[in-house]
Amino acid sequence: xxxxxxxxxxxxxxxxxxxxxxxxxxxxxxxxxxxxxxxxxxxxxxxxxxxxxxxxxxxxxxxxxxxxxxxxxxxxxxxxxxxxxxxxxxxxxxxxxxxxxxxxxxxxxxxxxxxxxxxxxxxxxxxxxxxxxxxxxxxxxxxxxxxxxxxxxxxxxxxxxxxxxxxxxxxxxxxxxxxxxxxxxxxxxxxxxxxxxxxxxxxxxxxxxx
Numbered sequence: 001x002x003x004x005x006x007x008x009x010x011x012x013x014x015x016x017x018x019x020x021x022x023x024x025x026x027x028x029x030x031x032x033x034x035x036x037x038x039x040x041x042x043x044x045x046x047x048x049x050x051x052x053x054x055x056x057x058x059x060x061x062x063x064x065x066x067x068x069x070x071x072x073x074x075x076x077x078x079x080x081x082x083x084x085x086x087x088x089x090x091x092x093x094x095x096x097x098x099x100x101x102x103x104x105x106x107x108x109x110x111x112x113x114x115x116x117x118x119x120x121x122x123x124x125x126x127x128x129x130x131x132x133x134x135x136x137x138x139x140x141x142x143x144x145x146x147x148x149x150x151x152x153x154x155x156x157x158x159x160x161x162x163x164x165x166x167x168x169x170x171x172x173x174x175x176x177x178x179x180x181x182x183x184x185x186x187x188x189x190x191x192x193x194x195x196x197x198x199x200x201x202x203x204x205x206x207x208x209x210x
Contacts, residue, residue, distance in 0.1 A: 078095070078097045078098060080097065080099060080179075081099050082099055082179045082180060082181055083097065083099045083100035083102075083103040083104070083161070083179065083180035083181070083182075084096075084097040084099065084100060084177070084178070084179055084180075085097075085100060085111075085176075085177075085178045085180075086175060086176070086177050086178070087175065087176060088173065088174070088175055088176070089176065090118065090131065090132065090135045090165065090176055090178070091115075091116075091117065091118040092176075093108065093111040093112050093117065094112075094175075095108075096108035096111040096112065100180060103153075103159070103161070103180060103182055104121065104151065104153050104154060104159075105153045105154030105155050106120075106121075106153075106154050110154075120152070121151050121152065122149070122150075122151060122152070123152050124150065127149055127150055130147070130149065131147075131149060131163075134147060134165070135165055135176065138165065138166075138167040138176075139167070140167065141167060141168065141169055142166065142167070142168070143166070143167050144164055144165065144166045144167075145164070145165045146162070146163070146164045146165075147162075147163055148160060148161070148162050148163070148183065148187075149161060149163050151180075159182055159184045160182075160183050160184045160186075160187040161180045161181060161182055161183060161184075162180070162181040162183050163178060163179070163180055163181075164178065164179045165177070165178045166178075
């Protein structure tokens with residue numbers, strides 16, 4: 001610890017309450033250690049200043065590790081085969097991964113630059129309102145809302161997707177991680193089966209009446 005080595009020393013530094021200053025400490029060993037001085041005002045009856053020193057290298061290493069983990073996370077989300085979006089709101093696209101670009105035909109730049117991109121993706125007001133109400137239900141870390149919904153692609157076609165929206169906390173702020181899976185083929189097959197069953201039911205009724 002550096003504290004015993006600086007007790008009684010004078011610092012020609014502009015100290016401001018609540019602020020912090022980066023300094024260098026010369027240890028007895030001759031090593032120069034970067035550190036950060038945080039200043040705390042004493043109580044109202046005294047005028048002393050308490051300086052809390054910590055090795056700035058630890059903070060730098062911790063920050064670098066955090067940035068590395070974030071880079072790894074974004075690399076992973078980018079490589080996922082499902083469509084992935086990530087942002088502060090459901091209409092914010094800090095991440096719009098390549099699978100999402102392939103699914104919708106829109107680019108990440110289009111999604112990020114258009115403040116009303118959600119309306120382009122969900123042109124049906126009822127579908128859009130359903131999505132927003134579902135996301136509003138999320139209150140706690142890790143909560144997820146799942147449903148099936150229609151989106152409109154860049155070429156004007158409509159696709160059915162299974163959407164899963166999770167509430168996360170990233171750098172102390174709530175963020176929304178959404179995954180999209182194309183279920184258009186399944187929905188079309190279900191629709192064909194439904195109409196086939198309806199046709200058979202109607203034909204059966206006609207035959208009985210005859």
